[in-house]
Amino acid sequence: MGKQQKTNWVTLTFIFVSMILAAITENTKGVFIPSFKECFHVGDTAIGSMLIITSGTYMILTFFGGILCEKIGQKRVFTLGIITIITSLIILSKANSFTMLLIGFGMSSSGLALSAIASNTIIPVIVFSAQTVIMNLLHFFYGFGSFVGQGIFGRIIDMGIDWRNVYFVVAIIYVVFLALFLFVKVPHPQKAKESNEKEVHEKVSKKILIAYMLGLGFYVFAEQGTGNWFMNFMKSTYSFGDKQSSTYLSLFFAIFTIGRLLGGFVVSRKGYFNVLATSMFLGTILYFIGLFMGANGVVVISMAGLFFSITFPTVVLTVSKVFTKRSAYITGTIVTAASFVGMILNWTMGFLNDKIGAKTAFLLVPTSSLICCIFMIYLYFQTKDKLVSK
Numbered sequence: 001m002g003k004q005q006k007t008n009w010v011t012l013t014f015i016f017v018s019m020i021l022a023a024i025t026e027n028t029k030g031v032f033i034p035s036f037k038e039c040f041h042v043g044d045t046a047i048g049s050m051l052i053i054t055s056g057t058y059m060i061l062t063f064f065g066g067i068l069c070e071k072i073g074q075k076r077v078f079t080l081g082i083i084t085i086i087t088s089l090i091i092l093s094k095a096n097s098f099t100m101l102l103i104g105f106g107m108s109s110s111g112l113a114l115s116a117i118a119s120n121t122i123i124p125v126i127v128f129s130a131q132t133v134i135m136n137l138l139h140f141f142y143g144f145g146s147f148v149g150q151g152i153f154g155r156i157i158d159m160g161i162d163w164r165n166v167y168f169v170v171a172i173i174y175v176v177f178l179a180l181f182l183f184v185k186v187p188h189p190q191k192a193k194e195s196n197e198k199e200v201h202e203k204v205s206k207k208i209l210i211a212y213m214l215g216l217g218f219y220v221f222a223e224q225g226t227g228n229w230f231m232n233f234m235k236s237t238y239s240f241g242d243k244q245s246s247t248y249l250s251l252f253f254a255i256f257t258i259g260r261l262l263g264g265f266v267v268s269r270k271g272y273f274n275v276l277a278t279s280m281f282l283g284t285i286l287y288f289i290g291l292f293m294g295a296n297g298v299v300v301i302s303m304a305g306l307f308f309s310i311t312f313p314t315v316v317l318t319v320s321k322v323f324t325k326r327s328a329y330i331t332g333t334i335v336t337a338a339s340f341v342g343m344i345l346n347w348t349m350g351f352l353n354d355k356i357g358a359k360t361a362f363l364l365v366p367t368s369s370l371i372c373c374i375f376m377i378y379l380y381f382q383t384k385d386k387l388v389s390k
Helices: 003-026 028-040 044-072 074-094 098-126 131-158 163-181 202-238 242-270 273-303 311-322 327-356 364-389
Strands: none
Touching: 003 074, 003 098, 003 131, 003 163, 028 044, 028 098, 028 131, 028 163, 044 074, 044 098, 044 327, 074 098, 074 163, 098 131, 098 311, 098 327, 131 163, 131 242, 131 311, 202 242, 202 273, 202 311, 202 327, 202 364, 242 273, 242 311, 273 311, 273 364, 311 327, 311 364, 327 364
16 A cells, blocks of 8 residues: 555545544534523524524535635645634533524534535545445444434433533544644645636536536435424324334434445446436335335335435535536535525425425425436436546
8 A cells, every 4th residue: 555545544534533523513403402492591493593503604614615625625624624613612612691502503513514525525536446435434424423422412411411511522522633633644636727618518517517406405305304304204193202203213314324334335336326316216215105104104214214325425426527627616516505405495394394284294305305316317317428437
């Protein structure tokens, strides 16, 4: 193994660890929401505002993070993100008002967005083979961190440990991580020279770009919609208890995480959008079958997680192959737009729940995954020559 290859693997290891830490940091919000409501005497409306603020700052910083990656390089953007996260965690550890909590979470989402866009766009630069395996493995570690983090913090709540102390400990871990990461050498992507190729293909590229945004956006909602609304659907429609509902939701994400661990190998052998279209179609079919089976079908819905798992990391990976110029900027733009689509559809789901009931409204999730499948088919035919050639 050459010196540069060893350096790249060290970089990858740090990125994998950062994904675990990011998942732990990001997923504490849901676990601690009851504590926040009790501590600051706020209701669901205030908590909803907090979640909108975090989503908004994440989207904005993802967009600007893509631009910064091209300007100053992924390592500096990643480092800036980690510093921002550390600052936010210190603020959260000292929060004595709901305003401080909002500021802390806003900064936390900003830092997470910067580190995430840097991580997602550096993979094609430092990994030259098995990119789909590595990209899916990257997101597997996020799922692993989420699983571990929620379990640990759930026990911490039961032990009566104050959430501020938890954030302080996580901040210390991040400080140690940053101190070590500063010594890691990360290659800087070469800037592409301007050419007339952009003008020649501008019309086609715009169509493909929009397809990326909408396709990934409908997928983001299919995943988030399951995470946010599946329990509500089971409790409202089938009168399941919290324990039973959470078991099926946990099963979905457990299978989902395994899919990310193994799915990259399938994509690396069989192709990109053809595999994604097939995978999303199978996941959608399982979803609809599970819904039509009633209470006995919720386990079938959980199994759909296996086929949803590879979509996000694989789509993000293909961006640098399809858009060879300014790929970091375009990746940031696509992820930002997809997050916005997901946020709008999540709001729509809440509105439909109130208007037509959880049972009918939940059909929006598999419908979104079906629409995503259609966009994956379109992208396959539009990009197959470029992706195969690479």
